Amino acid sequence: MSPGAPAAARLSNYRLERPLGTGGMGTVYLATDLGLGRLVAIKFITPEKAADPAARKRLLREARAAAALDHPNICSVYEVIDEPDGRACIVMQYVSGDTLADTLARGPLDVRLTMSLARDLASALALAHKHGIVHRDLKPHNIIITKDKRAKLLDFGLARQNDPEFATSGEAVTTTALTTPGVVVGTPAYMSPEQIRQVPIDGRSDLFSLGAVLYECLTGERAFHALTPLEYAGQILHCQPPDVSSRRTELTVQHDELCRRLLAKDPEDRFQSAEELLGALRVFTPDTGRTAATPLETRWPAGLWSAHPSVVVWAGIAVVVILAMAGVWRWKAIAPGTPNAEATAWYRRGTTALRDGAYHSAQLALREAITAAPDYPGAYIRMAEADTELGEVEGAQQALLKVSDLVTSESRLPFGDRKRTQAVRALMLRDVDGAVRAYAELAASEPRDPGAWLDLGRAQDAAALSADARVSYERALQLDAQYAPAHLRRASILGLEGRRDEALAGFAEAERLYRAGANVEGEVETLIRLGLFLISTGEAHAARVALERADDLAARVQSRAQQIRAELTLSSVTAFEGRWDDAERMASAAVDAALREHLDTVAADGLVDLANVLALRRRHDEADAYLVRAIEVANRRGAPRIVARATLQRAAVLVAEEHPAQAIIAAKSPLEYFQANHYRRFELVALSVISRAQEALGHYADARRLAERSLALAAEMKDEVQAAQALENLAGEANALGALPDALQYRARGLDIHRRQNDLSSLSFDLVNRADLLIRLGRYPEGAALLDELDAGIAKGLDAYKLRARRAGVLRALAAAIRHQLPDVVRLARPAVAPASEPNPNANAQLAAALLEYAQPNTARRHSPAAAPLPDSLSPSGREVRYWTLLTRLAHGDARGALAGAEQTLAAPDGWVSYEFEWRIAAIGAAAARQLRDGPRQHAFVDRAQRAAARLRHEWKSDVASYDARPDFMELRRMAGLN
Numbered sequence: 001m002s003p004g005a006p007a008a009a010r011l012s013n014y015r016l017e018r019p020l021g022t023g024g025m026g027t028v029y030l031a032t033d034l035g036l037g038r039l040v041a042i043k044f045i046t047p048e049k050a051a052d053p054a055a056r057k058r059l060l061r062e063a064r065a066a067a068a069l070d071h072p073n074i075c076s077v078y079e080v081i082d083e084p085d086g087r088a089c090i091v092m093q094y095v096s097g098d099t100l101a102d103t104l105a106r107g108p109l110d111v112r113l114t115m116s117l118a119r120d121l122a123s124a125l126a127l128a129h130k131h132g133i134v135h136r137d138l139k140p141h142n143i144i145i146t147k148d149k150r151a152k153l154l155d156f157g158l159a160r161q162n163d164p165e166f167a168t169s170g171e172a173v174t175t176t177a178l179t180t181p182g183v184v185v186g187t188p189a190y191m192s193p194e195q196i197r198q199v200p201i202d203g204r205s206d207l208f209s210l211g212a213v214l215y216e217c218l219t220g221e222r223a224f225h226a227l228t229p230l231e232y233a234g235q236i237l238h239c240q241p242p243d244v245s246s247r248r249t250e251l252t253v254q255h256d257e258l259c260r261r262l263l264a265k266d267p268e269d270r271f272q273s274a275e276e277l278l279g280a281l282r283v284f285t286p287d288t289g290r291t292a293a294t295p296l297e298t299r300w301p302a303g304l305w306s307a308h309p310s311v312v313v314w315a316g317i318a319v320v321v322i323l324a325m326a327g328v329w330r331w332k333a334i335a336p337g338t339p340n341a342e343a344t345a346w347y348r349r350g351t352t353a354l355r356d357g358a359y360h361s362a363q364l365a366l367r368e369a370i371t372a373a374p375d376y377p378g379a380y381i382r383m384a385e386a387d388t389e390l391g392e393v394e395g396a397q398q399a400l401l402k403v404s405d406l407v408t409s410e411s412r413l414p415f416g417d418r419k420r421t422q423a424v425r426a427l428m429l430r431d432v433d434g435a436v437r438a439y440a441e442l443a444a445s446e447p448r449d450p451g452a453w454l455d456l457g458r459a460q461d462a463a464a465l466s467a468d469a470r471v472s473y474e475r476a477l478q479l480d481a482q483y484a485p486a487h488l489r490r491a492s493i494l495g496l497e498g499r500r501d502e503a504l505a506g507f508a509e510a511e512r513l514y515r516a517g518a519n520v521e522g523e524v525e526t527l528i529r530l531g532l533f534l535i536s537t538g539e540a541h542a543a544r545v546a547l548e549r550a551d552d553l554a555a556r557v558q559s560r561a562q563q564i565r566a567e568l569t570l571s572s573v574t575a576f577e578g579r580w581d582d583a584e585r586m587a588s589a590a591v592d593a594a595l596r597e598h599l600d601t602v603a604a605d606g607l608v609d610l611a612n613v614l615a616l617r618r619r620h621d622e623a624d625a626y627l628v629r630a631i632e633v634a635n636r637r638g639a640p641r642i643v644a645r646a647t648l649q650r651a652a653v654l655v656a657e658e659h660p661a662q663a664i665i666a667a668k669s670p671l672e673y674f675q676a677n678h679y680r681r682f683e684l685v686a687l688s689v690i691s692r693a694q695e696a697l698g699h700y701a702d703a704r705r706l707a708e709r710s711l712a713l714a715a716e717m718k719d720e721v722q723a724a725q726a727l728e729n730l731a732g733e734a735n736a737l738g739a740l741p742d743a744l745q746y747r748a749r750g751l752d753i754h755r756r757q758n759d760l761s762s763l764s765f766d767l768v769n770r771a772d773l774l775i776r777l778g779r780y781p782e783g784a785a786l787l788d789e790l791d792a793g794i795a796k797g798l799d800a801y802k803l804r805a806r807r808a809g810v811l812r813a814l815a816a817a818i819r820h821q822l823p824d825v826v827r828l829a830r831p832a833v834a835p836a837s838e839p840n841p842n843a844n845a846q847l848a849a850a851l852l853e854y855a856q857p858n859t860a861r862r863h864s865p866a867a868a869p870l871p872d873s874l875s876p877s878g879r880e881v882r883y884w885t886l887l888t889r890l891a892h893g894d895a896r897g898a899l900a901g902a903e904q905t906l907a908a909p910d911g912w913v914s915y916e917f918e919w920r921i922a923a924i925g926a927a928a929a930r931q932l933r934d935g936p937r938q939h940a941f942v943d944r945a946q947r948a949a950a951r952l953r954h955e956w957k958s959d960v961a962s963y964d965a966r967p968d969f970m971e972l973r974r975m976a977g978l979n
Contacts, residue, residue, distance in 0.1 A: 012081055014042060014091065030094065033078075039094040040078060044087065056088060063090045068131060073124035075144070075154045095152045100213070101140035108220035111250055113149060118214050119281045120151035125210065126274035129203035136201070138209035139190045140216065188232035189222050193265050196233045197401070204267040207277060211262025211270075218255060219247040223263060227676060230640070237265065238400055343373035350382055354389070355454050355485040356514075356522040357529070360561030360599065362386040377406050378417050385424045400424070416442060423459060432463035443472070450476035450483045457489060466493050484513035488526050495533040503533060520557045524550045528562065531569050535576060540758050543573050561602060564594045568606045575613050578760035578798035584613050595633075604634040604642045608649055616761060617803065620653050627653070644670040645682060652689045660696035663689065684710050684722040691729045695736060696875070698913070703733045724753040724762065728769075735773070736876050738914030738952070741959035744773045764793060764800040768807050775815045778962035787811060806832050810844050813851045817884070818968050825855035843877035850884040854891065870901055874908055879917045886924045887968070890931075890975070899928035902941070915955070919948035920969075926976035938977065945978060 009016050014031040017039075021028050026046045033040050045056070067077035076093040100117075103109065109117070121143065128135060135142075137155065144152040192208035194201045215223040224235040241263065243256040258280060264270045271277040339347065350365035363386045369379040384399035403421060419442045426434035439456040446452040457472030473490040476483055491506025507530040514522035527550035534543035547570045554563035567590040575583035587610040594603035607630035614623035627646045634642035648670035654663035671686035673679075691706035711726035713719075731746035751766040753759075767790045774783035787808045793801030813828035832848035834841030841849070870882050882905060889898040902925030906918065922945035929938035953960050963969075972978075 011042070011083075011087075011089070014040065016042070026089075031091075033091075041075075041092045041094045042089050043092065044089045066133060069128055069133065071124050071127045073120040073151055073153060074127070075152050092154075095144045095146065095154070097144045097146040097152070099141055100143040100145055100151075100217070103145055104140055104216060104220065108248065109217045111218065111248075111255075114214065114217040115281060116149070117143075117145070117151040117217065118210065119278060121153060121210055121213075122274045122277045122281060124151075124153045125203065125206050126278060129206070129274055134201060134203055135206050135209075136195065137187060137190075138206050138213060139187045140213060141187075143213070188226070188229045189224055191232070191236060192267075193237050194267065196236060202267070203274060204270050204272065207262055207270050207274065208264075208267075210277075211259055214262065215241060215244060215259050218244045218251060218259070221247065223259075227672065234397055237397065339369070339373040339376045339378070343369045343376050343379065346372060347376070347379050347382065350379070350386070351451070352485075352519075353521060354382060354386055355451060355458075356519070356525050357485075357488065358521045358525045358559075358562065359386045359389045360602070361521050361559060375406055377403050378420075380406070381417055381421050381424060385420075388424060396424070415445060419445075420455075423455075432459065435459040436463050436465070448479060450479040450486060453479070454483070454486055454489065457486075461489070461493070469493055482513055484510045484517065484519070484522055484526075487513065488522075488529065492529055492533065504530075507533070520553055521559055521562065524554045524557075524559060524562045524566070527553070528566055528569060531566075531573070535569075535573060540573055540576050540760075544570065547573060560593070560597050561599050564590050564597070564599060564602055564606070567593075568602070568609055571613070572609060575616065576759055576761055578764060578793065578800035580613055580617050580761075580799035580803075584610065584617075587613060600633050600636060601639050601642060604630045604639060604646070607633065608642070608646050611646075611649055611653075615649070615653055615656060616800070618656070620657050624650060624653050640673065641679065641682075644673040648682070648686050648689060651686075651693075655689060655692050655696060658696065660693035663693040664697075667693070680713065680717060681719060681722065684713055684717075684719065684726075687713075688722065688725045688729060691726075692732070695729065695733050698736075698909075700733050700737055700913070704730065707733060720753050720757065724750045727753075731769070732876075736914065738916030738918075739955065740773055740777055740916060740963070741956050744770065744777065747773065760793065760798060761800045764790060764798070764804050768804045768811065771808075771811055772814075775811055775818070776963075777959070778818070778964075778966045780815050780819070783811070783815065807844050810848050810851070813848065814880075817851050817854060818966050820967050820971075822855040825851050829855065843875075843881070846881045847877065847884070850881045850888065854884050854888040870904070874905075874913075879914070883917070883920055883924075886921065887972070890924055890928055895928040895931040898924055899932065899934075899937070902928060906944070915948045915952045919945045919952060920972070922948060923972050923976040923978060926978065927972065930975070930977055942976065942978060945976065949978075 011031070013035050014033055017030040017032060019027060020030050020041060026044045028041055028043045031040050031042045032038070063077060063080045067080070070076065075095055078091045078093065081087075081089050081091065108114075121138075125135065125138075135153070138153070142153065142155045144154060146152060190209045190212045192201065192205040194205050194208075212223045215221075223241040224232055224239065226232040226235050240260075244259050245251040245253065245256050261270055262277070271280065346365050346369035350362045350369060353359070353362035353365055363383065366379050366383040366386060369376060370383065373379065380399045380402045384396040384403075387395035387399060400421070419438045423435045423438035423442070426432070426438060436456070436459045439452075439459040443449075443452040443456045453472045453476040457469040457476070460466075460469035460472060470490055470493045473486045473493070476486040477490070480486075487506050488510035491503045491510060494506055495503035507526060511523055511526045511530075514520075514526060527546045531543045531547035531550065534540070534546060547566050551563055551566040551570065554560075554566055567586060571583045571586035571590060574586060587606060591603050591606040591610055594600075594606055607626045611623040611626040611630070614620075614626065627650045630646040631643050634640075634646065648667055651663045651667035651670070654660070654666055667686055667689050671683065671690065674682040674686055687706050687710045691703045691710065694700075694706065695703035707726050707729035711723060711730065714723035714726055727746045727750040731743040731750065734740075734743035734746060747766060747770045751763070751770055754762040754766055767786045771783040771786040771790075774780070774786070790801055790804055790808050794805055809828050810832045813825050813832070816822075816824035816828060829848040829852040832844055833852060834845035834849070870885055874882070882901070886898050886901045886905070889895075889901065902921050905921050906925070922941045926938050926941035926945060929935075929941055956963070
């Protein structure tokens with residue numbers, strides 16, 4: 001029997017009525033106390049907790065301690081039941097009313113009611129803390145609003161007892177409660193910084209949680225917003241929510257100060273006890289006839305609340321001042337550490353590397369600065385910035401935590417460090433607008449410092465405000481025309497804006513200045529970024545020259561991080577050139593080197609790049625294994641961007657493996673992450689993956705909507721790589737709907753982009769896809785020319801082109817079948833047919849087999865295996881196989897089989913999606929019915945074929961002439977009796 005579930009409708013002296021809900025510690029039932037005739041709530045401890053002797057013992061002991069809390073604002077604990085059969089439960093007062101969470105779902109609370117409820121809760125906490133019990137999970141779900149508008153605090157299920165008075169005889173005082181040591185407990189949105197840091201806590205932790213609840217009651221919004229527990233931790237540790245008065249007009253500076261003190265990061269800066277909080281709350285909630293809750297309360301002058309609002313405000317401020325003078329809110333007076341000369345030199349070097357974009361080098365320099373001066377806040381701030389740029393969120397958090405330890409009040413930091421801390425914190429949490437504001441204030445305070453303008457530009461760049469960023473970089477150059485980092489970053493933006501010549505001039509000037517200043521790392525960074533730009537413009541040879549030089553320079557100065565990045569980028573150039581074997585070998589070696597050097601984020605990004613190469617080669621299992629490894633490495637370093645990127649690539653692999661529904665599920669989380677964090681280029685990739693998956697599912701309208709959105713965003717960002725992918729997706733959707741001329745135009749635009757970029761990997765794909773459309777449209781010479789171009793690439797030994805060789809042969813066989821050149825069909829199709837041992841041949845092999853069956857004469861067919869069954873899929877490739885399979889039956893005398901297949905096909909859910917496909921299958925049905933002399937069915941099929949063909953001609957307009965002239969269609973129309 002499960003120890004957490006009731007065995008029957010009776011338990012001891014209680015009759016179980018119905019379940020009320022389930023929480024982290026167990027299930028709660030409404031029950032009747034048969035002895036006293038009252039309703040109670042009984043919480044059964046979960047089987048996992050009940051089965052753990054230590055956890056069970058702690059829980060029951062502390063529940064008994066909670067039973068001592070007799071207070072009108074605390075849900076009373078009546079008894080603890082520990083059954084011999086293993087069941088354990090807590091019998092509590094049943095409180096009727098709505099939870100605060102349900103109430104808040106309808107909007108913010110009345111201000112005066114909020115303050116009254118806060119007083120109830122503070123009074124309850126005062127008693128609990130006096131008995132040494134800390135709640136640890138104070139949140140709206142654990143607060144009931146009774147019918148008379150009082151607050152009842154529920155569920156001390158995570159409560160912690162610290163008072164020796166409540167230790168059972170012979171037992172040590174508990175210091176952890178109901179949880180595994182070292183595990184963070186509580187609800188993320190309401191946890192205190194101490195809970196997140198897993199340091200000793202006291203009642204002030206509950207006051208922080210009460211502050212979060214109070215903030216939400218006043219504004220209707222949570223004080224901290226995040227998607228994951230890790231993001232909540234970052235918000236709570238480092239972010240201050242906006243003043244409540246900025247979100248609701250009737251709130252005042254009193255309310256701001258109250259929430260600010262409750263939500264102070266350092267317990268020393270909060271109210272020091274619930275009693276002190278009660279004193280401040282009486283400014284807001286004078287008694288007006290309510291019964292006093294506890295002896296702790298004292299009356300506030302009844303006439304104060306009715307006074308002029310300014311009197312209330314100034315009275316509240318006076319209370320704050322008096323309490324502060326009395327030491328209620330204490331500020332640590334730790335001054336920032338003063339760096340020595342060595343630390344200052346390393347700090348400057350790290351800052352330069354940051355601005356150059358050499359983030360790993362910045363990390364190394366800043367570590368030296370910290371070693372030389374361990375109490376130097378500025379070095380930790382810059383280290384957090386470097387970690388953030390590399391996506392190492394946990395490292396950035398640790399650095400900012402160190403700043404908090406060194407300088408508990410940020411107001412004591414120099415203005416520049418304070419603003420930089422705010423900016424870095426915002427960047428870490430991807431609050432790019434907040435980062436821009438902080439850096440703008442820095443630049444305004446230091447208008448003659450080009451570095452300040454460069455930092456502002458970096459933040460604007462991260463916020464996708466590239467035009468603003470370029471202006472900031474140009475402002476830096478106005479101050480110092482030889483400022484190399486500004487030339488480098490401006491050149492990168494000019495490249496994004498399509499201003500190729502200006503971008504190349506900017507890269508050249510940055511390289512010259514770095515070389516003149518003997519800044520080899522800056523020179524290497526310039527060459528790497530130049531290489532990436534040249535890849536984006538399709539200038540693979542020039543990119544290789546720049547990257548090989550970067551690799552050589554980085555090796556010369558032993559900048560391993562930059563050397564490995566250069567080698568990874570070189571592997572991308574090699575894949576771009578269609579040499580996939582070499583690309584895979586180079587990427588694998590670079591990843592191994594990164595792991596040996598403990599450059600985990602570089603390695604994780606490299607693993608994703610390596611998986612991309614393997615996916616291009618259709619080695620999906622290996623690609624997925626590398627992606628799983630990338631996620632593990634990135635998680636170890638707290639790098640959520642890389643985790644999201646690898647997860648998205650896994651979704652792309654699922655699409656390629658024909659698991660589109662799973663792919664959509666897998667891509668959802670990365671898309672949300674990239675959108676929330678303003679990673680617009682990765683957002684484009686995610687939209688593209690989901691678009692392809694929707695197309696594979698037959699959801700063509702959704703696929704088209706996503707692809708058009710991607711194309712518009714790519715055009716706005718001047719991202720030709722993603723524009724080409726969006727065009728390919730639109731072509732796929734048009735092809736699936738039978739709009740072959742539209743698909744041809746989309747593919748022509750994509751092919752032009754890839755030609756311009758000299759992206760041979762993508763170009764090989766474009767060549768066969770466009771040739772396929774041209775052949776099916778009856779434009780054989782144009783299709784043949786593209787296949788000849790593919791052959792030329794194969795002759796050069798390009799791996800990407802060699803991978804398309806089999807499909808090129810099948811397309812030539814298709815062209816021969818259309819023109820009734822049967823010997824050529826047999827010759828071209830036979831090499832592509834899958835061996836009998838292969839259970840699941842791909843689309844090319846299936847079409848080759850269908851064409852081979854069609855081309856074989858009757859005499860050959862008598863000795864060959866039975867004709868293949870109709871394919872299950874009605875995807876574009878499956879439709880083509882089905883057409884030639886049915887045409888084979890018709891051509892070889894199996895009219896009944898052709899008729900049955902046509903009827904089955906057109907009755908399928910997707911049989912009508914493409915007018916181009918519909919008329920062909922209806923024509924085969926008409927021809928088969930005509931051979932069988934079945935006049936009614938022939939007329940029905942003829943009518944359907946003619947209507948579909950008319951719709952096709954209307955949509956295609958002038959593009960239909962060569963299509964209508966296809967020899968196989970002319971023969972089919974004759975056999976069907978079509979005009």
